[in-house]
Amino acid sequence: MNSVNTGEAIVFWVCAVLAVLGAVGLITSRKAVHSALWMALTMISLAVLYIANNAPFLGMVQVIVYTGAVMMLFLFVLMVVGVDSSDSLIETIKGQRFLALLLGLLLIVILVWGLGSSLAGLPAVGLDGANRVDGGNVQSIAHLIFTDYLVVFEVTSALLITAAMGAMVLAHREHWQPKPTQAQLSVARFKGDEHPGNRPNPGIYARHNAVDTPALLPDGTPTDASIPGALRARGEVAPVDINDGRAIEEADSL
Amino acid sequence: MTEGQWGWFGVDPWWIVIVKVLGIFVLLVLLTLFTIWWERRVVSRMQHRIGPNRVGPFGLLQSLMDGVKLALKEEIVPKGVHLAVYWIAPIISATMAFTAFAVIPFGPLVNMFGVETPLQLTDFPVSVLYVLAIASIGIYGIVLAGWASGSIYPLLGGLRSSAQMISYEIAMGLSFVAVFLYAGSMSTSEIVSSQEPIWFAVILLPSFLIYVTAMVGETNRAPFDLPEAEGELVGGFHTEYSSMKFALFFLAEYINMVTVSALATTLFLGGWRAPWPISLWEASNTGYWPILWWLVKVQIFIFVFIWLRGTLPRLRYDQFMKFGWKVLIPVSIAWILIVATARVLRNDVTMSNTEILLIGGAIIVVLLIGSWLLQSRSDRKAAELEEAKAKAHARPFDAMAGGYPVPPMPGQQVTLPTRRATSSVTTQEAIDG
Numbered sequence A: 001m002n003s004v005n006t007g008e009a010i011v012f013w014v015c016a017v018l019a020v021l022g023a024v025g026l027i028t029s030r031k032a033v034h035s036a037l038w039m040a041l042t043m044i045s046l047a048v049l050y051i052a053n054n055a056p057f058l059g060m061v062q063v064i065v066y067t068g069a070v071m072m073l074f075l076f077v078l079m080v081v082g083v084d085s086s087d088s089l090i091e092t093i094k095g096q097r098f099l100a101l102l103l104g105l106l107l108i109v110i111l112v113w114g115l116g117s118s119l120a121g122l123p124a125v126g127l128d129g130a131n132r133v134d135g136g137n138v139q140s141i142a143h144l145i146f147t148d149y150l151v152v153f154e155v156t157s158a159l160l161i162t163a164a165m166g167a168m169v170l171a172h173r174e175h176w177q178p179k180p181t182q183a184q185l186s187v188a189r190f191k192g193d194e195h196p197g198n199r200p201n202p203g204i205y206a207r208h209n210a211v212d213t214p215a216l217l218p219d220g221t222p223t224d225a226s227i228p229g230a231l232r233a234r235g236e237v238a239p240v241d242i243n244d245g246r247a248i249e250e251a252d253s254l
Numbered sequence B: 001m002t003e004g005q006w007g008w009f010g011v012d013p014w015w016i017v018i019v020k021v022l023g024i025f026v027l028l029v030l031l032t033l034f035t036i037w038w039e040r041r042v043v044s045r046m047q048h049r050i051g052p053n054r055v056g057p058f059g060l061l062q063s064l065m066d067g068v069k070l071a072l073k074e075e076i077v078p079k080g081v082h083l084a085v086y087w088i089a090p091i092i093s094a095t096m097a098f099t100a101f102a103v104i105p106f107g108p109l110v111n112m113f114g115v116e117t118p119l120q121l122t123d124f125p126v127s128v129l130y131v132l133a134i135a136s137i138g139i140y141g142i143v144l145a146g147w148a149s150g151s152i153y154p155l156l157g158g159l160r161s162s163a164q165m166i167s168y169e170i171a172m173g174l175s176f177v178a179v180f181l182y183a184g185s186m187s188t189s190e191i192v193s194s195q196e197p198i199w200f201a202v203i204l205l206p207s208f209l210i211y212v213t214a215m216v217g218e219t220n221r222a223p224f225d226l227p228e229a230e231g232e233l234v235g236g237f238h239t240e241y242s243s244m245k246f247a248l249f250f251l252a253e254y255i256n257m258v259t260v261s262a263l264a265t266t267l268f269l270g271g272w273r274a275p276w277p278i279s280l281w282e283a284s285n286t287g288y289w290p291i292l293w294w295l296v297k298v299q300i301f302i303f304v305f306i307w308l309r310g311t312l313p314r315l316r317y318d319q320f321m322k323f324g325w326k327v328l329i330p331v332s333i334a335w336i337l338i339v340a341t342a343r344v345l346r347n348d349v350t351m352s353n354t355e356i357l358l359i360g361g362a363i364i365v366v367l368l369i370g371s372w373l374l375q376s377r378s379d380r381k382a383a384e385l386e387e388a389k390a391k392a393h394a395r396p397f398d399a400m401a402g403g404y405p406v407p408p409m410p411g412q413q414v415t416l417p418t419r420r421a422t423s424s425v426t427t428q429e430a431i432d433g
Helices: A006-028 A032-052 A056-081 A096-119 A127-132 A137-146 A150-171 A182-191 A229-234 A243-253 B014-046 B062-072 B083-103 B127-148 B152-183 B188-193 B205-218 B243-268 B289-311 B317-347 B353-393 B419-432
Strands: B107-112 B115-119
Touching (some): A032 B083, A032 B127, A056 A137, A056 B127, A127 A137, B014 B062, B014 B115, B014 B243, B014 B289, B083 B243, B127 B152, B152 B317, B188 B243, B205 B289, B205 B317, B317 B353
16 A cells, blocks of 8 residues: 555645644744744644554644643743743854754754664565554554563653653742741731731822822822832832812812 | 444545534534523522523523624724734634534434434544543633733733643543543543443542543633633633634633533443433434433533532632642542552453452551551641640730730630629729829
């Protein structure tokens, strides 16, 4: 069965083009999130190609693990880092484009030459032959993973766990005292000196309800309590006309 | 369907495929409309209200009218959005919701317009993994909607959603493993047929419970609806969406509910097979009848969704994550170990079920005694610590602490003053004054 039928040809040309498009988009996008999305497109196209080549398990795992978990973690980190922080385009490593090109070419040579020379003499069993051994594609993969490639499989998982442990150790922060519970926090809030209720909104008794305009106390004096701390620190509090308060007093007395 | 059932999939004529696809599409849209109405009615009943009862019989057409209204509303696109991603997000959500249904079995082989065909669009050796994969792409819609809105509440909703999906998909996937071990297959139709004598919900109860918990987390429904927690995040990821785009998110959420319910039915409740008293009737598992049993089972799960929403408060985010990582995942891993050990003992060592149960029981007793000993020791230590703390903090109750009349603090004893003591205090004060 070396012939390619029409359906297979259509799937290949659509998905191959999409995969290459995704890869090009990945390196040309300016926004990190867009790059991640292009990467997801490439991975899904590859998964479809795997499935079209009668490797449904590999295709599904590709989507679940790479698109679903790895890319999702990537997106998570990018979103935590910042909504609009497009990366700086100044290259800190000298000649990294040239180096990347060189290493990429080297990788292609190694893959083609290494795989080509090692697989050249092998007789091809064919898809049916490979799947017939254990009664199905999934069973055959399971058989290989848990017999011939068991050590590789376990070593890979040990590597991943080590990486995860390393990340946890790096991100770990020692607590000097036990973390306060929700109940303790609420008790502390009511025992403290600060007023436990809402702070006055901007604009109370004042001329404007902009956030930088302090609310006025009933006696007409401005209060800083309604101004967000960030604005206060930057000194961006709007000046208050003391007549604002007097106007209210006058209105009251009428 | 018995031996060689793979032969029945992927051989339908093109027009049968179109009929099936259309059937699934229409069924899902109708189920969405029905589920919205049902949810509103059931939640109303739980809150001593009546709920929608004006449009159509029993108010059944209410959600159709709401849908039409939603589609005709003005579309507002905020200024700071990333336009392309903002457009794609609801489309991803809705299409993936429909796509996941392709492998759900509705019934056995039937005669459809003169063609013998299974009541299932398609099936392949890893179709349960296919549902997982499609669900994980579907979450992209929510995450991207949060990011593309260019505003802080949707972003928080999207962040929560991605963390939630990663955590709960692990628990969900682990709950499938025991089913795969027992069914010996990952295809939905084979899992249904391997539940012929007894449902997996009965023999694999822990897996079933873990799956039901994880499916509520995976569909962002109360009490796990943190990505759209309206009390904290306005609308969460869909805050900046309106009109048809919002309707797509709405549709996707309800279809996802139906999908996870259908998957639960397929994996644990015997799929389309008739439950026991009905299965005594010969024709119950033939022809188009199974669709009815399937619908009833799915509706039971949907009712549980509604029931949870009507009764449980939303979890705090850290509690939710702790529950996923520290309870669900370890419990399911332990359970898989037990199931796998039992399978190996029965298949390879050829132990009888009674022997396995006896040995398992002995191990559980030993573990229980061990944990009880450990627990009582740590309890004693904690009690001692508590006592020491209480001694250190014990202060006599002062009714006028800080100059104001105050109630006693927890743990403080109230000593009611006698009349003489009161009068003596007043005298003292009088002298002082």
